[in-house]
Amino acid sequence: MERPAPGVGSPYDGGVATRPDDLRARLEDRADLLEATRLRYRALKGILESFFWKDRLRNHFELLREVAAVQPEVDAALQAVKRRSEAEGWPRDTGPVKLMLDVFRLREAVDRAARRRLSAKDGGPDTLGEALLLLENEVLDAGPLLGGRVWAQAVELLPRNLPELRAACAAGEVFERVFKRPVSEGAQSFTEDEARELARALPLGAASLVALWERLERYDTRGGIRDFLQRRMRRAPMRVPRSGPELLLHAAFWHDVARVRVRAVLEAELTPVVPRESELPGLLSWRAERTARPELRLESGDAFSEGRAGVLEAAAALADLSRARPSGAWSEETAWARLERAAHRARSEEGPEVEALRDALRLFVLLRGRTSTPARLFSPERATPAALGVGTAGDLLALVQAARHAALRQG
Known part of the structure; x- marks a missing residue:
């Protein structure tokens, strides 16, 4: 019409x-x-x-x-x-x-x-x-919350549309997608893009879970619901979560898996320095960017002081040099210069981890003290006097320079 x-x-x-x-x-x-x-x-x-x-x-x-x-x-x-x-x-x-x-x-x-x-x-x-x-x-x-039925109380306290629960679930989805798949031996646990996602999801998931546990603690004065859920959060989810407590358990399980897996990867790459919990997101982002830009510095800020950033940089650079010798004279010089800059940043730091880093550098020098001795047959008695001199050195930068001299002399 x-x-x-x-x-x-x-x-x-x-x-x-x-x-x-x-x-x-x-x-x-x-x-x-x-x-x-x-x-x-x-x-x-x-x-x-x-x-x-x-x-x-x-x-x-x-x-x-x-x-x-x-x-x-x-x-x-x-x-x-x-x-x-x-x-x-x-x-x-x-x-x-x-x-x-x-x-x-x-x-x-x-x-x-x-x-x-x-x-x-x-x-x-x-x-x-x-x-x-x-x-x-x-x-x-x-209160009281539905008598003694713990699960019903948990459903009551955790409605599915809580903003904190939604945020925890969003982070949990990232963790599940990255870490649920099988990984063959020697393969990377996650890609650079996934590392960036994990760097964003880890603090979001941690803050959301803290808020949810605090909510339970506030309204569950006897602590029965919180204890009940924390005992179950270690179990792998066997079905699609639907209720609020199931969503919380699902998010908490995969958050723990992500923390353990990420920490294992970073500890292997930063030995002998052990990263702290608050440092994991920043280290993940730095690790992802370093793949394309090896010279990228670890920026100091809320998570890292200037000295702490230098210690972590030095550990990463030393681990790279210990795993394989850089290909080409220019690449090798650049790698050692990077380690020296990191040691200069870390000059004000002290503590067990810094001493462990010094020990790793001393071992690096000693293992290269005699070029004709295989590493499996090495003993300190066979080291050269120059190599033994680093045993009393305490300055991190001096140890780096000694390690560089030993590596270049071996080459």
């Missing part, structure tokens, strides 16, 4: 800028948002107005959090639709206007019910979303 021409008896020419069947299209994606919000408001209104509202709300924390999460977007959409309907003169009997008015009415009802259930009546929260989250805290604080 053709649309009537303007001025030829169209009933929508006098003050309505859009035909009623086009009004919903003019709402764009706001229509779907408001439709979903209307359903959520109706369900939440029924829960808050019921007699046993606390018991019912405990079973619907995910609904409450969903409403709270999208509330700013809903408020913005309602105001935008209201302004547009008033400016364009939309009739009140059209579907979009009825939808807007219905959502406004339900929003006010949910807001009144939530504030009525809050214990603090004066100086309450400014927004509906804040009121709902505060109401959740009050219900959880009220």
Whole structure:
């Protein structure tokens, strides 16, 4: 059917800028948002107005959090639709206007019910979303949580749409994808691109899991739920996680796997220095970039002091030189210059790991003390006096220079 021409008896020419069947299209994606919000408001209104509202709300924390999460977007959409309907003169009997008015009415009802259930009546929260989250805290604080059923309590305390749980699951997906596949002997555990992903996922997963355990500790005063879940988190997940506790256990398991595997790779490449937990993400990023740019320095910052960065750089450079001699005179000179720069950065550091690095350099010199003696037959008695002189050297830079001299003399 053709649309009537303007001025030829169209009933929508006098003050309505859009035909009623086009009004919903003019709402764009706001229509779907408001439709979903209307359903959520109706369900939440029924829960808050019921007699046993606390018991019912405990079973619907995910609904409450969903409403709270999208509330700013809903408020913005309602105001935008209201302004547009008033400016364009939309009739009140059209579907979009009825939808807007219905959502406004339900929003006010949910807001009144939530504030009525809050214990603090004066100086309450400014927004509906804040009121709902505060109401959740009050219900959880009220306890007891469903008697002695530990798993049911855990489901109650860990709704699936918790932001911290979503973040932990996002990190866990990265860990599972990288470390679930089998790795043949001698092959790399992960690629450079995966190392960058792991560098981002490790701090995200750690922070999210800490927040989740703190949430359990806050509301589970006896500690039964936390202990129960921590005993189970070492078990490999055997099925797709669905509930909140299952998602937590899945994320915690793969986070532990990732930490152990990443630490093993880095320790092998940084022997004898052992990386700290807070250093793993930064070392992963540096390791990935060093593949294409061997001269790249490890930047100091929150995770590394200047001296600590030098110690780690020196350990990595010494490990590279110990595994295989660089190909070509230029590459070898560059590798030794890199080790010397790292030792200069680490000159102010002291401690067991620095002493272990000195011992590794002394051993490097001693093993090259006699070029005619195979390493398997070497003994300190067969070393040259020059090589034995490093046994009392304490300066890291001097040891690096001695190691360089021994390696070049051997060549």
